[in-house]
Amino acid sequence: MSSAPVSEAVQAFAQLTRNRKSKVKSSSREWQYLSAMLQDHQALFEQSQLSQNISRQLKVTLKNSSTSVTxxxxxxLGSLQVTREQTRRLKQLTILLSLRDTLRQVSGKQIGIYAQDPTFTRTDETFLNSLGISILRTPSGSDLGEAAAIICPSTLIYSPFLTLEAYEQLLFNAATPVQFFVGDDFNALLKKWPKHSAERAQVERVMKSGLSRYRRRAVDGEGFWKEQDGTFPMAVYGWVDGGERRREKAKI
Ligand SMILES: C[S@@+](CC[C@H](N)C(=O)[O-])C[C@H]1O[C@@H](n2cnc3c(N)ncnc32)[C@H](O)[C@@H]1O
Known part of the structure; x- marks a missing residue:
């Protein structure tokens, strides 16, 4: 019997092992890099005015609601492996983790985090898992996917720069109305799009039909975002239930 096929098989196996090892090495390097960047952003965020403002607005929103967040x-959130958008997305992840800390502080209870984005890679998913974040899946952007089952009155949605299409799904088609969300400031979004554009009409539709029962609290503040991050204004939205409506009417 010839030894050639055996040696080819051995070589192929050795090559496969080398490829696997180098894949494992490069994904662990990527991980270390993401962790280091995240820690830097967290240290910056803790010192920022923005951090104090988000926490304050979230606490006021919760105080005015009869529902608590679990x-x-x-x-x-988008993939963290896209070089051009990486800093903005890691900073958005920093804010997500800080929301968990604030909610934990308010309720004294553990807060679960789920994340869904059809563009997450395997590395994104394992990295987010390592931060205690569970991954959900959707077949497409126009579908709420597994996220639909998570939405209940005690769910806070975090949606930085989410597509308008997905906002429509969230605000018009979710089986349970969303009580709280921290995401794009729609008043600023309205100004972003030119009059008569399709996007502006979409923003107006969401504001009129989807957001009319929410109280918006804009959040800004120095010390975290930089011009080159290309971020967009954010706000905390809380569903205005009967109690708050009556209190607001009484103030007028
Ligand atoms: C404009 S990008 C923003 C990404 C990132 N937050 C940023 O600032 O670069 C919108 C993101 O929403 C995601 N998306 C669209 N539909 C979605 C859905 N149904 N569920 C979860 N994510 C969705 C897209 O995959 C995309 O990553």
Whole structure:
């Protein structure tokens, strides 16, 4: 029997092992890099005015509601492996983790985090898992996917820069109305799009039909975002229930 096929098989196996080892090495390097960057952003965020403002606005929103939050659902964080958008997305992840800390502080209870984005890679998913974040899946952007089952009155949605299409799904088609979300400031979004554009009409539709029962609290503040991050204004939204409506009417 010839030894050639055996040696080819051995060589192929050795090559496969080398490829696997180098894949494992490069994904563990990527992990270490993401962790180091995240820690830097967290240190910066803790010192920032923005951090204090988000925490304050979230606490006021919760105080005005009869519902408490037990779960955060992050929609549209995007892949952390896209070089051009990486800093903005890691900073958005920093804010997500800080929301968990604030909610934990307010309730004294553990807060679960779920994240869904159809563009997450395997590395994104294992990295997010390592931070205690569970991954949900959707077949497409126009579908709420597994996230639909997570939405209940005690879910806070975190949606930085989520597509308008997905916002429509969230605000018009979710089986249970969303009580709280921290995401794009729609008043600023309205100004972003030119009059008569399709996007502006979409923003107006969401504001009129989807957001009319929410109280918006804009959040800004120095010390975290940089011009080159290309971020967009954010706000905390809380569903205005009967109690708050009556209190607001009484103030007028
Ligand atoms: C404009 S990108 C923003 C990504 C990132 N937050 C950023 O600032 O770069 C919108 C994101 O929403 C995600 N998306 C769209 N539909 C979604 C859905 N149904 N569930 C979760 N994510 C969705 C897209 O995959 C995309 O990553």
């Amino acid at each position: 779960t955060i659902l992050s929609l549209g």
